[in-house]
Amino acid sequence: MNTLSYGLLSLLNKSPRSGYELMQQIQLFWPARHSQIYPLLAKLQEAGSVEFIIVPQSDKPDKKVYSITQAGKNLLREWISQPTADPINRDELMIKIFCISLTNLNQAELLLSQRECYYRNKLLFLNEKIERISLLAGAPLESLSMHNPSFGSYMLVKKAILNTESNLEWCKWAAMMLRNS
Amino acid sequence: MNTLSYGLLSLLNKSPRSGYELMQQIQLFWPARHSQIYPLLAKLQEAGSVEFIIVPQSDKPDKKVYSITQAGKNLLREWISQPTADPINRDELMIKIFCISLTNLNQAELLLSQRECYYRNKLLFLNEKIERISLLAGAPLESLSMHNPSFGSYMLVKKAILNTESNLEWCKWAAMMLRNS
DNA sequence: TTAACCATGTAATCTGTTACATGATTCA
DNA sequence: TGAATCATGTAACAGATTACATGGTTAA
Numbered sequence: 001m002n003t004l005s006y007g008l009l010s011l012l013n014k015s016p017r018s019g020y021e022l023m024q025q026i027q028l029f030w031p032a033r034h035s036q037i038y039p040l041l042a043k044l045q046e047a048g049s050v051e052f053i054i055v056p057q058s059d060k061p062d063k064k065v066y067s068i069t070q071a072g073k074n075l076l077r078e079w080i081s082q083p084t085a086d087p088i089n090r091d092e093l094m095i096k097i098f099c100i101s102l103t104n105l106n107q108a109e110l111l112l113s114q115r116e117c118y119y120r121n122k123l124l125f126l127n128e129k130i131e132r133i134s135l136l137a138g139a140p141l142e143s144l145s146m147h148n149p150s151f152g153s154y155m156l157v158k159k160a161i162l163n164t165e166s167n168l169e170w171c172k173w174a175a176m177m178l179r180n181s
Numbered sequence: 182m183n184t185l186s187y188g189l190l191s192l193l194n195k196s197p198r199s200g201y202e203l204m205q206q207i208q209l210f211w212p213a214r215h216s217q218i219y220p221l222l223a224k225l226q227e228a229g230s231v232e233f234i235i236v237p238q239s240d241k242p243d244k245k246v247y248s249i250t251q252a253g254k255n256l257l258r259e260w261i262s263q264p265t266a267d268p269i270n271r272d273e274l275m276i277k278i279f280c281i282s283l284t285n286l287n288q289a290e291l292l293l294s295q296r297e298c299y300y301r302n303k304l305l306f307l308n309e310k311i312e313r314i315s316l317l318a319g320a321p322l323e324s325l326s327m328h329n330p331s332f333g334s335y336m337l338v339k340k341a342i343l344n345t346e347s348n349l350e351w352c353k354w355a356a357m358m359l360r361n362s
Numbered sequence: 363t364t365a366a367c368c369a370t371g372t373a374a375t376c377t378g379t380t381a382c383a384t385g386a387t388t389c390a
Numbered sequence: 391t392g393a394a395t396c397a398t399g400t401a402a403c404a405g406a407t408t409a410c411a412t413g414g415t416t417a418a
Contacts, residue, residue, distance in 0.1 A: 002405070003273055010280040020369055029275040036406060038371055061369040061414065077283045084273050084292065086299065091268035092184055094210040094340065098333035099191040102258045108327065111265065118267065146289065146362035152279035155358070159275065159351045166347035170340045177336070181327035183377070201397055217378060219399055242386065242397040 001075070003085070004032055005040055005049075009076045012050060012068040014149060019064060029156060041066060049075055097174070108178050116171040119164050126161050133157065182256070184266070185213055186221055186230075190257045193231060193249040195330060200245060210337060222247060230256055278355070289359050297352040300345050307342050314338060 007030040008022055017025070019041050023034045041064075044050045049072035052064040068076075093115055100108045134141050137150035144151050188211040189203055198206070200222050204215045222245075225231045230253035233245040249257075274296055281289045315322050318331035325332050 003271075003276065004405080006273075007276045010276050013280050013283065018369075019371095029279065030271055031269055031406090033407065034370075035372080035408080042371095057368090059415065060367085063369060073283065076280060080277045080280070080284050080292075081288060084277065084295065087270065087272035087274065088212060089268065089270045089344075090184075090211055092187075092266045093268065094337055095184065095188045095191050096261045096265065097336050098210065099194050099257060099261070100333060100336075101328050101330075102194065102254065103261050105327065107262060111261075114265065143361070144358070146286065146359055147282050149282075151358075152281060155278050155281075155355055156275055158354070159348075162347045162351050163270075163344065166343045167340075170343050173339070174336055177325070177332075178327055180324070185377085199397075200399095212378090214379065215398075216380080216400080223399095238396090240387065241395085244397060 001079075002040075004030055004036065005044060006076060006079050007032075008037065008040060008044065009049060009068055009072050010152075012066055013073060013076060014152070016065045016067040018055075018066065022066070028160060044072070048072075105178060105181065109175065112171055112175045112178070116168065116175070119168045119171060122164050123161065123168065126157055126164060130154070130157050130161070182260075183221075185211055185217065186225060187257060187260050188213075189218065189221060189225065190230060190249055190253050191333075193247055194254060194257060195333070197246050197248040199236075199247065203247070209341060225253070229253075286359060286362065290356065293352055293356045293359070297349065297356070300349045300352060303345050304342065304349065307338055307345060311335070311338050311342070 004026075007026050011017060011022055011025055019034065019038050022041070023032065023037050026032055026037075041050065041052075045052060045066070048069060050066045050068055052066045054062055055065050056062045093111065096111060097108075100111075130141070133150050133153050137144055137148060137154070139148070141150075141154055144154055185207075188207050192198060192203055192206055200215065200219050203222075204213065204218050207213055207218075222231065222233075226233060226247070229250060231247045231249055233247045235243055236246050237243045274292065277292060278289075281292075311322070314331050314334050318325055318329060318335070320329070322331075322335055325335055
């Protein structure tokens with residue numbers, strides 16, 4: 001059981017999903033490729049933490065829809081009470097910015113504007129996401145209770161939005177610092 | 182040449198350092214252990230990107246002090262102009278918060294307060310760091326030019342501070358959301 | 363007709379963590 | 391006396407990425 005396994009269980013704890021859907025939806029809090037997810041799902045199934053049914057589809061390929069078992073829920077609950085590892089952030093851009101004096105102003109401005117664009121798109125995506133959560137929750141988001149099924153998603157997306165906004169702010173500040181050079 | 186290698190080169194581009202010092206100083210932008218760094222330094226040296234001298238110390242163990250070579254600088258400069266990978270963030274806490282409804286309010290509040298404490302300490306550390314940069318730079322930080330040797334560090338620490346503040350903000354907001362449950 | 367999306371899987375490789383190994387100095 | 395810091399290295403293992411493999415549908 002590694003962290004990604006718990007991530008998969010946490011999604012399945014909300015509702016049954018296929019491996020493909022899990023792969024798409026876990027990106028926001030634990031980036032992973034399908035080649036990592038499919039073998040883990042098989043292991044979780046062998047261990048009795050999840051089970052699946054094959055759902056035939058006419059327009060698309062058939063899919064395996066996984067559900068969490070009671071054993072899986074217990075595992076997840078136990079894990080929550082164990083010590084939490086520190087967050088890990090790795091960003092190539094910060095290395096490049098750190099030694100930006102090796103290149104010229106244009107290069108530096110390009111790097112920053114590309115990243116600003118990335119964060120802008122991310123914000124658009126996150127705002128769409130929060131609107132979808134709002135519709136699903138059926139209540140004003142600010143008054144959501146911990147037991148509302150949408151609560152977890154809201155907390156997650158809210159954090160992603162705050163972080164992305166602070167990153168955008170930094171991009172603008174950094175570009176300004178460059179222009180004043 | 183992987184990203185960590187460029188991270189090491191970017192530090193050596195500022196000034197010569199030992200493997201041990203590199204290990205400590207790279208944590209802020211690319212977390213890595215000494216067991217990853219020492220073999221990479223050996224490879225970089227074989228490739229002619231860095232060189233080292235052994236500096237004997239009386240009170241502490243002798244150390245290898247590495248410097249970047251011209252070839253290393255060229256490598257680094259070329260790398261900056263190549264496409265930049267998206268940033269990667271992984272945080273166990275977000276998985277736990279996502280399925281927090283499995284546990285009780287106390288558990289949830291504990292998780293958040295522990296993380297808040299972590300971010301508070303990080304902020305203290307970063308503020309100390311920025312003061313040291315300020316002393317070193319010998320000029321008001323807000324007017325630092327791109328070619329000042331402290332510019333890169335300032336950009337880096339500034340981003341870390343903005344991010345940590347936004348994370349702290351989220352922690353407080355999330356705790357409030359819980360209390361209103 | 364070409365690319366994108368849906369859908370699942372395995373193999374090879376690279377990256378990162380934990381553990382093993384050694385040994386001096388300093389501080390509580 | 392025991393823990394922490396300085397200092398460098400290797401080995402084993404776990405985690406993550408890229409590439410290989412297959413094949414249908416849909417929209418530009």
